Amino acid sequence: MKNDAFNQFKGSKDYVTSEALRNAVNIAIALGRPLLIRGEPGTGKTMLAHSIAKDLKKRLIVWNIKSTTKAQEGLYVYDTVQRLNDSRFGDKDIADIKQYIKLGKLGQAFSSTEQVILLIDEVDKADIEFPNDLLNELDDMSFFIPETGETVTAKNRPITIITSNAEKELPDAFLRRCVFHYIEFPAPELMTQIVAVHFPNLKDGLLREAMKTFYALRDIEEFRKKPSTSELVDWIKVLLASETSNDNIAKTVPFAGALLKKEVDYDYFLSNYMVKQDESYVLKKQF
């Protein structure tokens, strides 16, 4: 049976996907499980949720996780201090607890009347226990508010996308419930497509030289932070604006600072790969 519930996501115009990623997204949607996306910084983890929202024409709710974020905040916050304050100075009816319950992002996603996309961005930034605290809520897609005796249940299970930079390891129990996908660093063919999305009218010569230099730089193991997709896109932007000739790109690696964001990397590159020639730097050896 060819299932219409499956194969919903086909990628959007401005976001290039691989077959593996499309499969992962579709299986996550079909099974109603959260999709956990991991990968190097700058491989478009966050962009994926935006792309799905665009492709499926659904509302996107973003929950940005910080190191201080608590799981409870995603469900609801009971503003006790406000109520305490109102009890002394306010003229509100403090017996009505409902007005002090504020739904968090997860709560909003559950209570929405239509299906939404919920992006929990950079889940690994929070405390190590954070994902465990959300297990039940993500499983049942419902939670109970003891203060009011209400249960918030998702009318339509939100499509949940969770991104992680793998800064912390996530708990096993949490992983078991997720669909997992690792966004690899794009191979040159895929990268060409990605660049084409950003610069539809790019000349072949410039692209070829830029890509060659870019992947050569990525091969240098000593760098603390290797240049990624977003750096390449920035770099091409600069190259276009400066109207650098194609020969020069491979020879002098102009504006290398756009690719190498760490000072140590930049210094390392200058001292080991470049030589000074008439006031400017050129590559010792062509890549």
Next chain:
Amino acid sequence: MFTGFFYALKKSKVPISITEWMTFMEALARGYIHNLDEFYYVGRSLLVKSEVYFDHYDVAFQEYFKGVESMTEITEQVMKWLNSPLTQRAVDQDLPFGYTAETLEDLITALEKRLREQDSPHDGGNYWVGRGGRSPFGFGGEHPAAIRIGGDGGNRTAVQIAGDRLYRNYRSDLTLDVRQIKMALKKLRQLKHIGLEDELDLDKTIDATARNVGDLELVWRRERKNAVKLLLLMDTGGSMEPYAHLCSLLFTAANTSTHFKDFQYYYFHNCIYDDVFKNMETRDEVSTDHLLQILTPDYKVVIVGDANMAPWELMERNGSINRYQKNKTPGIVWLERFERHFTHIVWLNPEEQGQWWRAPTLYAIKKMFPMYPLTLDGLGQAVKKLIVKK
């Protein structure tokens, strides 16, 4: 359904639970999977939860589905490439030092043998047919007279993708990078309430306010912070040279990890004697006695070294390999002093664990300190050891 695949995954050490397997079965039962490629991708995203195990998955997938697409197809491809003039020329070229000049026949025989062997699951190395490395078979490698298999080409099937084993570099038992080490070190933490009282303790505030007959009374508390102090001692002896890069990764990770309360590092040459060095090149030395006095016993100590030296370097006075460093006390006594002074101490050995027996002094040292290989797994175990009470 496909229960054999479950056990193939188990066998190649993919950490997989029944829950995940049932989810996968659900996907199959609902008809979401139409072909082997989708089986591969969907299976992977449901059953494998870390890129570290992608390679294990590939190995299991290959083993379980090896009958579906036979190897002969590749062998034919190989023969085609072998007959092309380009490969022949490569064999004729002068070979750099270290590579043997196999004849074409030798290569084919060896390749056939290797392809047969590669049907079974195995752990990594530079030996197998694959991408990169120094094996004479595969794609993108360094061997100048290598046989190229795969690489560019049109659509590849799942079995071929699994066969590529692109994820070998993600295996945690093989490689380490700064980020991975940092992650391992992050587990090294003991949270304690320290610093200024600037966090509102809501429960106590409510309690105090209630006791105060409703008059608001705020209670503050200290934030919880990591109290771990780390001391890193690194061997820079000649036999450590091959691991210099690995050690510098560990150092970078420890040095840039911001979550330690204090981080100190010193170098030594083969064994710890009367002095350790802040900088090996400039011989900026610190008396080891002084070090033991100023550092409190609660420092977590990590010693990195191959524990491989001549027996007298460990056991005798003036045993130090450096002439200028006449040690009055044998190295082993210094090591014992460390062991007695600090409550938590581990030894990381970059040498491959299979080679440990070669070092004559290793077992004397291993008796004193818990020793782990300097791999991600070893580091994980070491960190665990550093956290638990002795």
